[in-house]
Amino acid sequence: MINFINPSKIFKWIEKLLNFINSIFFIILIVGLTFALIISPPDYLQGDSVRIMYVHVPSAWISLASFTCIALLSILTFLFKVKNLNLISKSIAPIGLLFTILAIVTGSLWGKPTWGTWWAWDARLTSMIVLLLFYIFFILSQKMIKNEDRANKISGLIAIIGIINIPIIKYSVDWWSTLHQPKSINLLSGSSSIHSSMLLPLSLMLLVLLLYCALIFLMKYKTEIIRIKRKNIKRL
Amino acid sequence: MLTKTVKKRISFLSLFLIISIISIFFILKSLTNNILYFKSPTDIKLIKEINLNKKIRIGGMVKKDSLYISNKEIKFVVTDFKNEILVTYRGAIPNLFSEEKGVVAEGKLKDKKFFIADRILAKHDEKYMPPELKDILK
Amino acid sequence: MIQNLIFMNGYGFFVWLSFAITLLACVIVYYKTYRTLQKYEKAFAKELKNLSAQERKKVLEKSKVAVQVFASYNKSI
Numbered sequence: 301m302i303n304f305i306n307p308s309k310i311f312k313w314i315e316k317l318l319n320f321i322n323s324i325f326f327i328i329l330i331v332g333l334t335f336a337l338i339i340s341p342p343d344y345l346q347g348d349s350v351r352i353m354y355v356h357v358p359s360a361w362i363s364l365a366s367f368t369c370i371a372l373l374s375i376l377t378f379l380f381k382v383k384n385l386n387l388i389s390k391s392i393a394p395i396g397l398l399f400t401i402l403a404i405v406t407g408s409l410w411g412k413p414t415w416g417t418w419w420a421w422d423a424r425l426t427s428m429i430v431l432l433l434f435y436i437f438f439i440l441s442q443k444m445i446k447n448e449d450r451a452n453k454i455s456g457l458i459a460i461i462g463i464i465n466i467p468i469i470k471y472s473v474d475w476w477s478t479l480h481q482p483k484s485i486n487l488l489s490g491s492s493s494i495h496s497s498m499l500l501p502l503s504l505m506l507l508v509l510l511l512y513c514a515l516i517f518l519m520k521y522k523t524e525i526i527r528i529k530r531k532n533i534k535r536l
Numbered sequence: 537m538l539t540k541t542v543k544k545r546i547s548f549l550s551l552f553l554i555i556s557i558i559s560i561f562f563i564l565k566s567l568t569n570n571i572l573y574f575k576s577p578t579d580i581k582l583i584k585e586i587n588l589n590k591k592i593r594i595g596g597m598v599k600k601d602s603l604y605i606s607n608k609e610i611k612f613v614v615t616d617f618k619n620e621i622l623v624t625y626r627g628a629i630p631n632l633f634s635e636e637k638g639v640v641a642e643g644k645l646k647d648k649k650f651f652i653a654d655r656i657l658a659k660h661d662e663k664y665m666p667p668e669l670k671d672i673l674k
Numbered sequence: 675m676i677q678n679l680i681f682m683n684g685y686g687f688f689v690w691l692s693f694a695i696t697l698l699a700c701v702i703v704y705y706k707t708y709r710t711l712q713k714y715e716k717a718f719a720k721e722l723k724n725l726s727a728q729e730r731k732k733v734l735e736k737s738k739v740a741v742q743v744f745a746s747y748n749k750s751i
Contacts, residue, residue: 345637413630477572481659482662
């Protein structure tokens, strides 16, 4: 386990993985976009505006998943004091921030033609804003605090506090009356109220965005490893 | 692997998380009235003293065959299948607004059964399917 | 068909704008991340170059990361 996350060991795999993803990325992107924008049918109620779902829903999932990863890594760091985990959570944070913003912006663009408003302070939307704030605090604490050990401690604390917000976002549509519709996909029972002809473009777009996340993560992680190695160049 | 210090950290962390979850639970519980985006007709019925000057939101389904549109105003009945409220409104309506679909109306109560809206939002459900399929289901 | 694809029964503006924003934001973040990576690789390789021959040998022997960064840097010049 410890050997697995040893930066020197995985450094050469990062390069190979980056090349591999780069080679298949554009094919999957074009297939995904074709399905999302052309082949998939319009919705019976929302018409073509349902296509916004294909970017909005994966973005929202990724933003939640990234924060969960960061928080779990922070907990592991706190428990076992493994230093290299910080590099991973630091590399995930910008992805999470990007997709939180995208989920909010595309959600707003979806809300205007369907609900009739850009924004509503309902529980789901407000808790997403709180998630955005947690990401901003996390990244700012990494950037502003010069002492790296202290920066890691404070950002880890922010992530651990922020994890309480994740179930609130997830269940906000069940606990309170919201303008946002309830969840369509139930992972526990494996049921979905999205028709299969729309589920396919949704999963394709999710795959595209996940591959994109992997690209950004690997590049960012590589940067972090080089930064650490450079700092300790004399001690290598 | 679990040394004494690690065990100490685990118990500290779980204590910390449990305390924060409990306190957040109580905070949210006391704020429930503000977190609810809209009230259902049943909620309105249960309120003891209604404030006629306060802007509120009510929500539910637009009752079947209740929608009446004239060039001056729109009238419809909001229902949660237990209680109903009559809503009148002037202005633009969202595309998705129609009978037997979710709606949220913002405005003021005249009394417990009558609501004057100055904004209407459509609330759609979590089902997505192609139009042909909907016709088959009918 | 093409017209339908662009206008999408009046929803075209919202659909295309949300896809465009997503694409644009992703491209910008990709470019920035890529540039930062290049900057760090360059700085690291330069620092290795400035070391004395003996020190560099020692570093390259011990660190695989240093070997790779140094190799790709020399290739790119």
